[in-house]
Amino acid sequence: xxxxxxxxxxxxxxxxxxxxxxxxxxxxxxxxxxxxxxxxxxxxxxxxxxxxxxxxxxxxxxxxxxxxxxxxxxxxxxxxxxxxxxxxxxxxxxxxxxxxxxxxxxx
Amino acid sequence: xxxxxxxxxxxxxxxxxxxxxxxxxxxxxxxxxxxxxxxxxxxxxxxxxxxxxxxxxxxxxxxxxxxxxxxxxxxxxxxxxxxxxxxxxxxxxxxxxxxxxxxxxxxxxxxxxxxxxxxxxxxxxxxxxxxxxxxxxxxxxxxxxxxxxxxxxxxxxxxxxxxxxxxxxxxxxxx
Numbered sequence: 001x002x003x004x005x006x007x008x009x010x011x012x013x014x015x016x017x018x019x020x021x022x023x024x025x026x027x028x029x030x031x032x033x034x035x036x037x038x039x040x041x042x043x044x045x046x047x048x049x050x051x052x053x054x055x056x057x058x059x060x061x062x063x064x065x066x067x068x069x070x071x072x073x074x075x076x077x078x079x080x081x082x083x084x085x086x087x088x089x090x091x092x093x094x095x096x097x098x099x100x101x102x103x104x105x106x107x
Numbered sequence: 108x109x110x111x112x113x114x115x116x117x118x119x120x121x122x123x124x125x126x127x128x129x130x131x132x133x134x135x136x137x138x139x140x141x142x143x144x145x146x147x148x149x150x151x152x153x154x155x156x157x158x159x160x161x162x163x164x165x166x167x168x169x170x171x172x173x174x175x176x177x178x179x180x181x182x183x184x185x186x187x188x189x190x191x192x193x194x195x196x197x198x199x200x201x202x203x204x205x206x207x208x209x210x211x212x213x214x215x216x217x218x219x220x221x222x223x224x225x226x227x228x229x230x231x232x233x234x235x236x237x238x239x240x241x242x243x244x245x246x247x248x249x250x251x252x253x254x255x256x257x258x259x260x261x262x263x264x265x266x267x268x269x270x271x272x273x274x275x276x277x278x279x280x281x282x
Binding site for chain 1: 119122258262264265269
């Protein structure tokens with residue numbers, strides 16, 4: 001799964017791609033033409049950025065009639081979030097719960 | 108949907124899971140699986156077009172919800188099976204009855220698509236069509252997680268992936 005995480009981090013490392021994700025966060029299901037109109041960049045440039053986002057799983061496209069719509073997919077970011085929470089937070093949380101129990105028993 | 112003039116938003120969630128399409132299908136449609144991850148509901152599908160779909164809370168979920176001041180009804184989600192093509196596609200209507208505010212969105216629509224993307228790996232896509240700006244939309248997109256409403260579909264799918272791949276759910280969940 002490390003390869004997947006790398007792709008997500010690399011995709012997020014670029015300001016244009018973060019801008020595109022922000023636009024999709026505001027309103028999902030946009031066409032390339034709509035997204036392109038908000039950027040001072042060639043259509044081909046925007047397509048390349050969207051392709052990187054799609055390969056990282058952060059953007060999912062679906063066909064609607066003749067149009068291809070772009071949707072923000074929050075799951076890859078969630079997986080990274082859960083992975084770190086799982087690994088590092090649990091120990092601290094359980095230690096605090098134990099401390100609370102001990103203190104309450106003493107009082 | 109309850110109000111025909113209401114604009115509809117489509118939310119799309121996709122996750123890749125190292126499991127067979129059948130295993131993922133079972134994890135979505137069988138109560139012995141659904142009570143183990145995410146919001147831990149007990150599902151009941153009558154798997155044919157027009158058949159019922161309902162979810163009841165586990166005792167644990169009911170107790171946790173009551174502790175937060177919400178006494179859950181016996182059925183927390185109801186709907187109807189629109190299309191069932193095991194183990195590839197499932198389309199249902201979906202109405203959340205946890206409280207009056209979630210029920211207000213009426214019958215929304217959820218599509219699950221399962222496709223093999225590489226040997227032993229499947230792509231699971233969940234598409235939820237629901238009223239734009241509704242309270243339900245903010246619950247299922249995870250916006251209300253810090254208020255104890257859970258992380259919505261992204262969290263549920265992440266938990267499902269963890270359960271199928273490792274045999275246990277995530278530590279960070281509210282259960």
